[in-house]
Amino acid sequence: xxxxxxxxxxxxxxYLLERAQAEMAKRxxxxxxxxxxxxxxxxxxxxxxxxxxxxxxxxxxxxxIQAIPGSHRRHWQTRGPIRRPPVV
Amino acid sequence: MPPRIVVVGGGAAGIGxxxxxxxxxxxxxxxxxxxxxxxxxxxxxxxxVHGREIPDFQSLFLQAKEVYQxxxxxxxxxxxxxxxxxxxxxxxxEGEGSVPFDCLxxxxxxxxxxxxxxxxxLDGLYYVKNIRRAMEWDRVLDDVRVAVVLDAxxxxxxxxxxxxxxxxxxxxxxxHPWPLAEIADPDIMQPVEESWAELGVKTHFNTxxxxxxxxxxxxxxxxxxxxxxxxxxxxxxxKQPNTSLARRAGLAIGSTGGIxxxxxxxxxxxxxxxxxxxxxxxxxxxxxxxxxxSGSHAYAQGKxxxxxxxxxxxxxxxxxxxxxxxxxxxxxGGASFGETLATALGIPFVMGVxxxxxxARYYPGVKKVRVKLLAEPGSLRxxxxxxxxxxxxxxxADFLAMAIMTGVTLEDLAWMENVYSPPIGALNEPIAVAAxxxxxxxxx
Numbered sequence: 001x002x003x004x005x006x007x008x009x010x011x012x013x014x015y016l017l018e019r020a021q022a023e024m025a026k027r028x029x030x031x032x033x034x035x036x037x038x039x040x041x042x043x044x045x046x047x048x049x050x051x052x053x054x055x056x057x058x059x060x061x062x063x064x065i066q067a068i069p070g071s072h073r074r075h076w077q078t079r080g081p082i083r084r085p086p087v088v
Numbered sequence: 089m090p091p092r093i094v095v096v097g098g099g100a101a102g103i104g105x106x107x108x109x110x111x112x113x114x115x116x117x118x119x120x121x122x123x124x125x126x127x128x129x130x131x132x133x134x135x136x137v138h139g140r141e142i143p144d145f146q147s148l149f150l151q152a153k154e155v156y157q158x159x160x161x162x163x164x165x166x167x168x169x170x171x172x173x174x175x176x177x178x179x180x181x182e183g184e185g186s187v188p189f190d191c192l193x194x195x196x197x198x199x200x201x202x203x204x205x206x207x208x209x210l211d212g213l214y215y216v217k218n219i220r221r222a223m224e225w226d227r228v229l230d231d232v233r234v235a236v237v238l239d240a241x242x243x244x245x246x247x248x249x250x251x252x253x254x255x256x257x258x259x260x261x262x263x264h265p266w267p268l269a270e271i272a273d274p275d276i277m278q279p280v281e282e283s284w285a286e287l288g289v290k291t292h293f294n295t296x297x298x299x300x301x302x303x304x305x306x307x308x309x310x311x312x313x314x315x316x317x318x319x320x321x322x323x324x325x326x327k328q329p330n331t332s333l334a335r336r337a338g339l340a341i342g343s344t345g346g347i348x349x350x351x352x353x354x355x356x357x358x359x360x361x362x363x364x365x366x367x368x369x370x371x372x373x374x375x376x377x378x379x380x381x382s383g384s385h386a387y388a389q390g391k392x393x394x395x396x397x398x399x400x401x402x403x404x405x406x407x408x409x410x411x412x413x414x415x416x417x418x419x420x421g422g423a424s425f426g427e428t429l430a431t432a433l434g435i436p437f438v439m440g441v442x443x444x445x446x447x448a449r450y451y452p453g454v455k456k457v458r459v460k461l462l463a464e465p466g467s468l469r470x471x472x473x474x475x476x477x478x479x480x481x482x483x484x485a486d487f488l489a490m491a492i493m494t495g496v497t498l499e500d501l502a503w504m505e506n507v508y509s510p511p512i513g514a515l516n517e518p519i520a521v522a523a524x525x526x527x528x529x530x531x532x
């Protein structure tokens with residue numbers, strides 16, 4: 001069974017990548033992007049979700065992504081930049 | 089009383105967990121259940137046996153079965169765990185009944201995504217995973233004239249190259265505009281495509297698979313661009329986490345479909361750990377969970393999970409994903425993410441690109457290396473990298489992943505010290521030149 005967060009991530013990732021691939025294919029290879037699937041669902045993601053997502057500021061997008069449940073919401077030790085010599 | 093540790097899965101994560109548990113607590117009673125005939129071999133090596141770079145499958149085994157017995161690890165082969173009862177702290181094992189545990193490590197790996205087209209149940213579809221089946225398929229390949237590989241995933245790239253090396257007419261069908269399009273950038277992959285063409289590979293990008301055609305055995309692949317005859321179809325679709333057992337047991341599942349874990353590889357239930365392709369982990373730059381990494385990731389995670397299951401206290405870190413592989417005549421690799429994924433997610437970045445060389449320009453065997461660096465605007469901290477070349481890619485990928493983790497900037501890299509020795513390194517390190525170019529582009 002696919003949960004809401006899986007459904008949301010699966011679709012958003014797919015259509016955001018599809019748009020980016022189309023741009024990159026044109027820029028680097030002079031090729032068209034992936035063939036578009038027909039139907040109302042793909043149309044919504046392509047024509048509504050992707051343009052809205054792209055207009056949002058990165059900070060807001062990041063906030064929404066971080067709010068989705070998953071391993072990133074649990075405790076993880078991170079390492080910050082190392083900016084001093086090891087022996088001082 | 090020594091702890092009873094049950095490990096579900098005998099791949100890299102499962103074996104890593106079992107060994108590590110015994111190291112932390114030599115008295116621990118560790119039982120591994122695997123549904124396969126073998127454990128602890130390198131499935132990643134299978135394409136290279138098919139391609140004849142490696143002479144036999146035997147060399148892919150890491151240890152003989154007796155070694156695990158002697159190490160106190162009780163591996164039950166061809167034995168399926170059907171349920172996990174977290175309330176009673178026991179697993180249900182086919183043919184053995186209920187087996188109690190104090191701690192459980194779930195290392196159930198992955199399944200290939202169903203191609204999702206009619207004919208997916210035909211004979212003649214090869215899913216590269218189990219070494220025994222690979223041995224059988226290797227004999228089949230002796231008589232195959234035409235092969236079709238579905239999806240230009242990492243495995244797809246390896247299999248295309250292997251089949252071409254073997255002299256089989258190979259077709260690659262993928263719905264994206266270039267190979268490995270979910271990971272690598274098109275400029276990085278272009279030399280690979282060219283070298284495949286030289287090897288006789290026929291690529292079909294922007295092409296959807298519509299059906300697998302045949303009576304009992306597949307004989308063709310119907311695509312949006314026409315029908316391709318096929319003596320064999322190698323299915324290299326996305327690796328999906330195998331979490332059916334974990335889901336039924338009630339472990340939390342994340343947005344990737346992988347099991348949710350923390351830095352100790354602990355799941356949402358106390359005393360239950362998970363590792364490998366069945367879990368999701370945060371990406372070190374974006375903090376977005378990712379899933380389906382390499383065998384080295386799985387093994388390291390397994391070691392953390394096993395140590396903690398045995399009473400230790402080890403932690404794993406968010407991942408920066410150094411990657412690399414051979415495709416066609418090229419090596420490709422990188423760390424974190426590339427321009428395509430950054431563009432898709434809308435992550436702001438500045439970029440530096442350089443074409444350098446792998447050895448002194450006059451030294452025989454010198455190869456071109458293309459390096460592409462992505463950095464955060466303003467701070468210029470490195471956030472991603474991709475490369476293509478013919479040597480030295482893996483080492484650079486490992487280095488760049490560490491550079492990203494430790495907050496190295498384009499400026500640091502632009503003036504980095506580098507090894508200069510004509511047979512192994514050029515005067516100008518391509519990474520440094522890419523960083524200098526990146527800084528120049530920022531300055532305008």
